[in-house]
Amino acid sequence: MEDHCVWVTTRRIEPGALEDFERAWRPGTHPDGMRRAFAYWSEDGQEITGVSLWDSRDACDAWRSSDAEKQRREAMAPYVVEEREGFYRGGELTVPDR
Template sequence: MDEHYVWVTTRRLRPGTLEDFENAWRPAPAPQGMHRAYAYWSEDGQEVTGVSFWASREACDSWRSSEPEAQRRAAMAPYVVEERESFYRGRELTLPGTGRG
């Protein structure tokens, strides 16, 4: 089975700042080694969870320690109240009856 490398970050935002936060969080240029990324918002717009898939732990670590990432984090900082982040390894689960996984 294919192993996936995933970075998950959950941020609690200041009320009413979701749109400003969205404008600040998109990385430019796209990180090398990132395959895809998703963002999920709570209904009240005060919590955002980002999930990014990476080629390797090293690719993720390289981005996390880069100057563009430091600039991105500084741009997001005024809107963030709390932040939790973790790196995971895993794989797609087999779902009964789907023929996937």
């Protein structure tokens, strides 16, 4: 199994704020060390989970402590009701053929 460094953040946002939140949420620059990023929305549009794959924990931490990330978080803050986040290591599971 290939090892991945993954940052996951789930945010519950104010009702009706999805469009404004999305504008604030997208980073203006691509963070160094980020390999890929995914976003998943609940059907009601009030919960968003972001999953990003990183070269290393250090690369992720460098982005999270950057001024650009601080500004992005400040722009999102008016729309966020609750936030959960964490760093994980793991990989893709093999799914058997059907």
